Amino acid sequence: MISSILSLAFLFALLSCTSVASILPPDEYWQVTPPLNYSDVLYAGWDQIPVEKEVLIYNGTLIGRTYAHHPQLLAVGPSVYMVHSSAVIDEDSMGMELWGAMSHDGGYTWTPSHSILPAALLPNQTNVANFSYWCNEAIWQRAIGGLAVLEVDSEIWGVGETTDFFCWGDIGSGTRGAGRIARQLSTVDGMPIGDPCWLNQNNWTYIELYNETVYGTEYGMKFCEKADEMNAQLVEPTKVPAWSAWLYNDQLYAANNWSSLQEVTHSVWIEQDDGPGYWQRFWRDISPTNNSMRVWWEMTYDKEGKDWYPGIEEAYGNKVYETNIPDAKTKQFLGVLDDKQSRYLISNPRNNTELIRQPLTIAMSRGSDLSYKTVGVLRTNASDKIAPDTRDYKNQGFSYPVAVQVGHTLVTAYSENKENIWVSVVNIDDLP
Numbered sequence: 267m268i269s270s271i272l273s274l275a276f277l278f279a280l281l282s283c284t285s286v287a288s289i290l291p292p293d294e295y296w297q298v299t300p301p302l303n304y305s306d307v308l309y310a311g312w313d314q315i316p317v318e319k320e321v322l323i324y325n326g327t328l329i330g331r332t333y334a335h336h337p338q339l340l341a342v343g344p345s346v347y348m349v350h351s352s353a354v355i356d357e358d359s360m361g362m363e364l365w366g367a368m369s370h371d372g373g374y375t376w377t378p379s380h381s382i383l384p385a386a387l388l389p390n391q392t393n394v395a396n397f398s399y400w401c402n403e404a405i406w407q408r409a410i411g412g413l414a415v416l417e418v419d420s421e422i423w424g425v426g427e428t429t430d431f432f433c434w435g436d437i438g439s440g441t442r443g444a445g446r447i448a449r450q451l452s453t454v455d456g457m458p459i460g461d462p463c464w465l466n467q468n469n470w471t472y473i474e475l476y477n478e479t480v481y482g483t484e485y486g487m488k489f490c491e492k493a494d495e496m497n498a499q500l501v502e503p504t505k506v507p508a509w510s511a512w513l514y515n516d517q518l519y520a521a522n523n524w525s526s527l528q529e530v531t532h533s534v535w536i537e538q539d540d541g542p543g544y545w546q547r548f549w550r551d552i553s554p555t556n557n558s559m560r561v562w563w564e565m566t567y568d569k570e571g572k573d574w575y576p577g578i579e580e581a582y583g584n585k586v587y588e589t590n591i592p593d594a595k596t597k598q599f600l601g602v603l604d605d606k607q608s609r610y611l612i613s614n615p616r617n618n619t620e621l622i623r624q625p626l627t628i629a630m631s632r633g634s635d636l637s638y639k640t641v642g643v644l645r646t647n648a649s650d651k652i653a654p655d656t657r658d659y660k661n662q663g664f665s666y667p668v669a670v671q672v673g674h675t676l677v678t679a680y681s682e683n684k685e686n687i688w689v690s691v692v693n694i695d696d697l698p
Contacts, residue, residue, distance in 0.1 A: 320690050346677055397657050418496060533546065534546060592616070601671075622661065625645065628676075
């Protein structure tokens with residue numbers, strides 16, 4: 267703790283010496299009024315944001331696959347592409363696939379969600395079963411989650427992150443990342459085109475026997491012809507994904523050297539009149555004990571983002587600091603509107619012992635004032651009818667938000683109860 271305080275003090279002493287007046291200390295970011303009302307379990311004391319349209323993209327119970335999260339969006343003109351995870355019962359469990367849908371009218375109507383990257387099962391694994399079964403049998407669980415949607419040379423690609431779980435014997439349990447898989451999507455209906463291919467692989471790819479699943483036996487474990495172009499996009503500060511094989515296989519700790527971080531947001535660029543511009547972004551605290559229940563903040567002056575993750579993959583020495591932004595230990599989404607002056611943070615700020623993830627809110631920071639002054643409720647009051655899982659990982663509420671601007675609207679996507687995928691379309695003028 268002392269080392270963290272000293273490093274934070276050194277950071278802001280350095281900033282003051284360079285006359286960079288608009289750097290905001292991390293503990294001053296949350297200046298919302300009215301303050302969070304913890305006794306209001308649905309709205310936390312804030313007003314509902316008017317919503318032009320709410321669309322249910324994926325109904326887990328009706329589809330018969332009752333786990334869904336990690337939506338990702340890409341807008342190309344009025345067309346909006348989505349990918350998300352889909353599992354039969356449990357989070358990050360055997361047979362989790364990448365699914366997706368498409369809108370041609372800015373998010374108001376959508377195609378039915380459909381499979382893009384199939385389950386990675388061995389030939390003798392004909393029944394997906396549930397998480398507990400694979401643990402009891404000491405079998406690797408190969409899962410594919412939503413990571414990104416990219417445009418390369420006018421082609422649209424859905425990208426999945428392998429998220430593979432082990433749980434047996436003396437080694438205990440944990441997650442390993444085996445690389446990223448992509449597939450081209452049709453610009454007509456969002457359906458997959460051609461074969462899946464890999465953006466990267468590592469030793470876990472073969473330890474977990476992906477080469478003996480359909481990705482090897484039918485698709486040949488081949489790399490994408492445009493892997494270099496897609497990998498280059500995924501290290502751009504505005505596109506760095508929330509997950510990676512390195513984050514699963516290693517650990518990234520904050521400046522205090524003990525807060526474990528994951529699910530980094532995209533970066534937003536901050537222009538300054540009295541100094542150089544810089545990137546800023548946020549992280550989620552995933553520490554299993556002594557969790558701060560706060561959003562964590564990071565900045566860099568490097569326009570290419572080469573001096574922080576993923577340009578640098580180190581467990582320690584990361585200049586990431588705790589903010590005063592409350593958080594329910596969930597993934598956030600940070601973005602900036604087309605005016606380049608209005609920053610928005612979509613998150614679950616009402617932390618609670620019940621682990622209920624609502625309300626889902628949008629907080630705004632505008633112009634040279636980097637603090638978040640206004641906030642409104644995007645969605646709350648999730649269904650209390652939740653399909654059971656065997657991991658007890660489901661949380662009531664709305665979480666895993668993402669957003670893209672389409673014209674004068676903000677198209678947001680999120681998971682309800684880690685089971686259903688929704689889209690809300692909000693007029694920019696109605697943001698808080």
